Amino acid sequence: MPRLQAIDFCACSSVSFRNSFRSVLDLELPETLNLTRISFHKCISLPSSIYEKLFPHLGKVTHLDLAGTRVNDKALLSIPQTARITHLNLAKCREVTSEIVIKFVTSHPATANSLAFLSLSTDASSHLLLGKEDVDALLPNLPQTLRSLSLKGSRMDPSHLPMLKVLAERLEELAVGGGLDLSDIRRLFYKDREWQSHNLRYIDLSDIEAKVGSGDELLSPNTAPLHVIELQERTYEWAAKMRKNLERVGWTAKEFGARYWLVRLNADGTTVDNGARWWKLGAESWGMRKVPVAVAEVGGMYGSFMFGRRL
Template identity: 30%
Template sequence: MPGIAFEHFAAENATHNTHPATIIGGEVYSTSTYAHEQTEFDHASDLADLKEQAKLMQQVLLSTADLPLFARGPRRLAPIERLPVEILQKILGEVATQPGGIYNSLKDLNACQTVSKVFHAYTMPLLYSHVPVSASPVFAKFLHGLQDDPFKGSLVKTLDFSGFTSVGMGRTGRMNKEIQMFTATTLDMCLALTPNLQQLLLSEHVEHDIDFNIIARLLGGDMPYIKALDFCAITSNELVRAMTDFVDVNMLSAAPFFALPRLERLSFHECSTVPSRVFAALLPRLHRLTHLDLTHTQVTSDTLMSISRKARLQHLSLSRCSKLSTEAVAEFLLTHPAARNLVSLNLRASGKVMSEDHLDIILPSLPRTLKSINLGGNTEFGDNHLPLLPSTVEELGIAWSKVTIDGLKENLSPNIHTVDLTGVRNATAFSILNNFLLTPNPMQPRTFHHNIRVFELSDVLISHLDAFASKSVAWRVVQGRGRRGWVVRNDVFEEERVLKMEAPYCYGFLSRKVSVVKRGAEFPGMEGDDQGAYERGIYRFYAYGK
């Protein structure tokens, strides 16, 4: 049946999301999309597999194509339809990856789909590339559509459960278990129907529906194209049991095990119950990791050092890891090859803090690629450590440190545009206002210049500065949907308004969660910003609210 998946899938999403989109599906008529699919791989064997897959997909498309479309000559096509395939894909790719939310993108793609059969053919893979699931009825109808037309499952590259919830549906936990729309069995069936899946984004709202079969499918080699996995805040016994059973059965045996050759981005953010032996078995086998979030996990010092030496980490979070020693963190950052290309680093502490000696050793040795570092909670960080930071740093988190306002004025790098001063004793409403927010008197020489556009401050300071910001033409207060708050320069909002983004949910507000999702990564040349700009649902809360 044409379009049964997205007819119901997006219509149901419209009842559960603030940005509804009604997508009308249809048959796929073109053979061109998969000829340019996939990103580059390191090995020649991967390219051979990719070419073979593209050839098979073309055959499937040809077998179901509407022949009159192919028989038409170019004279019957509109000028835009006669553009080269690459240009048409680029145009539609810009629509698919535009800022403003996934549902706005789906709505615009739906409009493009109705233009003509040519646009319909090129739009269909984009509609199915990133599938957001907001509730169990949405998932059930989407799965039913895939069962009716399995080929559409091959178009799915991202399954996104970050916005999944049953809140507002009038159901108890017991009712959710009795209503068999979303279960471990149906999720496993969905994964079986999406063999080309590249990104799977799970969350705490699906934590009771993960079993051994799902973990075995994800980590056991049945889904070889997986590049990103996110288990954000899943602490259920079901996940712990599935992970440990899989490790016991597969990874601790004498036989070599390597089933995730393409996994690049992995998040166990707030997965505090997953035992350390799971990380010890998994991390040494992931040779292509670039994004790793171990926030508030049981990862140990030995496990940290066992990360594959072939990995090239760019984004790393070791925040609030109680079983990690500061010595191990220092050794990893100073000696491990995987830490030489870091772009963002989260070392936010809640118990063990780094001593002054550790800071003196680590900070000068950080890579010159570093743009964001969060040292919040390290109470020994002082004014003398500011000059030790790499000059490339743009975002700096020094909450609850012992820095002073005078120290910031003397030692702050001009490249820093975001700073977290939450809990800094010397940072009062008067000192922030007088030294950073007020425009200097033009009749007096200016002794201090800064480029800070975003200040993160405590609730008390935010409330004190709110009256000033409400009358200011240069600054405004932004209250996060949680505990966090910012004073933001207005030109930041002017930039974001042009991009249709919702501040503060974009790069520049010191995200506390490593984002593993890439919008548009399924299509070469269409990748969007991968750090925070597209966090949604519960991921947004953990990144900018908690």
Template identity: 40%
Template sequence: MASPTTATGTSPSSNSKPILPRFTIPCGDHFHSRDSSPSSCDTPDGSRSSSRRRPSFGSIKEDADDDIAQSFVDTHHAPSPKEPCKPAHREMQPSPDFCCPCGGFLGWKQIRLGGKSLSRSYGDLRNIGNMQAKGWAWEDTETGRELMPPQAPAVVELSQPPPGTSALEKLPPEVLDQIISNLALDLPPNGYTPRNVDLISCLLTSHTLHAATLGVLYRNMTFPHSIIFSKALNHMSQYPALGTLVRRLDFSHFTSVGLGRTKQMNAEIQNLTSRTLLKCLDLLPNLKECLLQEHLEGDLSVEVIRKLFMGLPNLRAVDFCGCSTQAFSQVFTEALSAGPPFAHDTIPAPMFDQLLSRLINLTHLDLTHTQVNDSALAAIPETARISHLGLSRCTRLRSSALIEFLTTHPAVCDSLVYLNLLNDPTRFRLLEEEDVSALLPKLPSTLRSMNLGGAKVTSEHVSLLIPLTKHLHELGLSSAELSVKDVNSFFAKDENAAPSTLCYLDLAKVPQMTIGAIFNTSSCLLLSEQSYPLQVIEFSDKIITPLRERAKTQRVSVGWTVRDLGRRGWYVRDPASLPNEPLDDGYRYWKMGARWWGMRKIPMAVGDVGGIYGHYMFKK
């Protein structure tokens, strides 16, 4: 079984307990609920300055310091301890044009001449260095009188306000919470350096700031390795009230790589096991988001799964990214197939039918590479309002049933914002030519990102695609049978029609897209100013490799640069090539914190993309 993702709400039955609003299983899928509130975003790299940086397996994150889209930070250089630190360059400060004796001046006779004898008079010092003509800097050369040294400014002591009455402490709690949230770092720092030191300082400032900071510090808990998890669990066990503050449990960056341990050692240490994970969940009654992943699938027991789905009434999102082993599949199936609330005569037998039929408030559903079938999609309640739907590589779906679901089901027909139907046509093709013709005219205008990669898209569909380019920001057409003229029609200027809104276009494995065709400016509009706001074009490695070599030998920049990561490569427009256009940092509300283009994994929580989630979202 691959990874699904969804969001759920409460069961129609009055006696049943609420089920999570967002959910993800093995290959990077999630669930999301429309009533979930966005959490504060972190800094892009979540780290403080450190001389050592530890690379993490599969760790991907966005680079906020580069204005060019698709700027990735994959691994970090750790300087050798033997590398000397370069001293900071310090400029020589020019000597002042004027100086005067300080207030502690003891008199002319207290100054030594040549280090041996004391001066006998002011004249002795005046004669040193042949300074007769110029005089001293503090002496009036016209009158010969000594200038009085400036008086030291009077020190005015400001009265300190009584404890708890400062202007900062008098702010409303919600305003103070927003201010302190800017200091929080949810993403783990580089290496093992302390994180959130600014929040720790706020804890020690005053009683008012201590109370406000605790909520921010424990709201989103991120665990990069088991040691931090064990310390947090012990602390919350000692002070259970802290567990009520936790809203997100984030294991997206979790790894044991770099700790110098074997798998057997990790099992013996027992820092993070199914038992300790269940104990942690028992301490978090207000948990809303639980972000798990494949490195933890051995610690997900039946009890943990049932706790997530049936024991946490406020839970709105669950992510099981990359969990695809047979052991996980058995645990997951066992947990959701027996006992309440799923033991009901009217609920179908298959697991997805049982699960999806209970998600009455579903908003985000990622079932990428799973065995979901037609009946499971049809079982989604009509009360759901799905905005993000991922059905990539779902080989059990029939095209006719999928089109009927997308065009008629109340849960999706007027609410979709993100739709991913990517497939590898050499293995499985979900949509044939007639299926594409039936689907495109009925897609809602709310759609902002659509991936039809692998579908049988031909020149006959161009007239159906052009209206979509007036509101889509992302369009995936990999393996499409389109000509350069077809692609140009997306950016054709028409006074009677709205301009294209495409910022990202996937043309990987499109046969007629060659190096010669792309750079033929007289016949191809892709790299021209007319294609703006297009920022990112995804190509296959067959195109990216020569583009990279071309950039090395070409003296004059064409305004585009190559970016690649893992199996994927992009040709990215340099913002400097269009200085009169506003800078677009890639932020869109439906990306839930991500800024890169072409994401293939639906995020389940609002925040910066990193760790293994970034790997599945942009690298695979």
């Protein structure tokens, strides 16, 4: 155990798992655990007290996936300042507040100069973490190191576009929330009759009614390096009916599980993209929902959790 550096409890939620983990509360833990990469992705049965007990000992953590857990503000703020978190997934975490989340990701020493992947996604139909004012406070203060940002489920506004444009210069992945429309998104790429420079490879539009047809400016060669546009199911089905028209302008429709994309075609007709990045730990596709804890090929259960689920 002292040499254990990474562990993944993805989707562990049985009663026996919960009861076994509660024994942690009775342990005398070392001041700093050697764990650097840990995933509690969808561990829905663990109480907040587990995280409150464990997190003060994660002084070396770099990858932390808490999606769908009962982590709370107290636990989040107890992470030692010596940690250097590059990957943080707080998707669908209902027991944290926007105030503490914003404080943690913008000013805590564990994230302020290291964060590359950040998901604050929520299901807007059942929970709101970030309102307009929260997004106002968050966007200008995000770490310069950030490469992937998900604000899916947040309440956004066209007034956020100038800051999104700044972020698009360094982000490779961006998931926007509701409150925008397709004309707002186009302005990230084309404004005042000029194509805008950006670094985006992937944009998630599944929170907005985005009917992207073959004649849309988003599908222009001038939006490169944009490679993947994620859509909600209804608008995807509308676009997929015109697959031949999409292919004529260099795009195609793809789906996996409960997710739907338009993907740019290469000159040879394939959609293969050099999407491998150091912060993906072996994954090559864009828009991962789960933080990996080891460098490996993605497939099976992990493929489903990373790329087949809405959140």
